[in-house]
Amino acid sequence: MLFAVINKDKPDHIHIRLENRPRHLEWLDGLNEKGTLKIAGPFLDAQEKPCGSLLLIEAADQAAAEAIAAEDPYAHAGLFEKVEVKPYKWLYNNPEA
Structure with a gap:
């Protein structure tokens, strides 16, 4: 089953995002290698700076999806x-359909 993980950054925390980006990308790479990750990318503010993110992941159920989301290094960093x-x-343009 697919799940959308919608993250909103805390205001004025871009430094936390930048400091933890390498670990976050490694984590996403791992999810991608397992086939868990379908889509990932940041939301942008008016100045085109990241202010949140969207992940589309595959998980067995809600609890499993929440557990995956909780592993995000960005989440651990606050x-x-x-x-x-x-x-x-995923109704339109799903490459697996």
């Missing part, structure tokens, strides 16, 4: 103000 994990149906 970057996120809010994290939402929602079931998602």
Whole structure:
């Protein structure tokens, strides 16, 4: 089952994002190698600076998806103000359909 992980950064925490980006990208690479990660990328503010992120992941259920989201190095570093994990149906342009 697919899940959207929607992360909103805390205001004025771009330094936390930048400091932890290498570990975050390594983590995403690992998810990608396992086939868990489908889509990933940052949301941008008016100045085109990252202010959150969207991940589309595959997990067995809600609890498994939340556990994956909790492993994000950005989450461990305290970057996120809010994290939402929602079931998602990829209807259009799904390469696996």
